[in-house]
Amino acid sequence: xxxxxxxxxxxxxxxxxxxxxxxxxxxxxxxxxxxxxxxxxxxxxxxxxxxxxxxxxxxxxxxxxxxxxxxxxxxxxxxxxxxxxxxxxxxxxxxxxxxxxxxxxxxxxxxxxxxxxxxxxxxxxxxxxxxxxxxxxxxxxxxxxxxxxxxxxxxxxxxxxxxx
Numbered sequence: 481x482x483x484x485x486x487x488x489x490x491x492x493x494x495x496x497x498x499x500x501x502x503x504x505x506x507x508x509x510x511x512x513x514x515x516x517x518x519x520x521x522x523x524x525x526x527x528x529x530x531x532x533x534x535x536x537x538x539x540x541x542x543x544x545x546x547x548x549x550x551x552x553x554x555x556x557x558x559x560x561x562x563x564x565x566x567x568x569x570x571x572x573x574x575x576x577x578x579x580x581x582x583x584x585x586x587x588x589x590x591x592x593x594x595x596x597x598x599x600x601x602x603x604x605x606x607x608x609x610x611x612x613x614x615x616x617x618x619x620x621x622x623x624x625x626x627x628x629x630x631x632x633x634x635x636x637x638x639x640x641x642x643x644x
């Protein structure tokens with residue numbers, strides 16, 4: 481039996497979502513929020529023309545708009561926020577990963593950068609996004625598969641073991 485883990489050779493592109501939701505950098509925060517709601521996503525990638533320039537997450541909206549962390553609190557006296565754009569709120573130059581990268585490399589980079597969402601590229605072109613949630617679902621499936629194999633093996637071991 482091989483000791484190599486089944487997820488070590490899996491490529492990021494196999495689990496990445498291809499239906500990436502993007503907004504232009506000049507989209508208003510209202511448009512960003514509506515896009516997130518309509519697409520039922522927790523992030524949008526920000527583009528300028530065809531170029532990926534950033535990412536806005538649901539957390540970015542909360543931190544920027546409801547706290548004094550960035551001086552854009554819409555709840556503060558005189559706060560409006562209506563003039564803010566995706567470009568104002570985005571995390572610029574987001575971490576990306578090539579679609580042929582292996583899952584352990586992705587996990588390492590996500591951990592180092594403390595991010596939960598990573599755009600996936602091929603030759604510099606955006607082709608998808610992988611989220612921490614996608615990884616959890618994949619790994620849970622792997623665990624269920626391994627558990628089923630172990631359960632089957634335990635039946636063999638039990639059947640072939642000497643009686644006590």
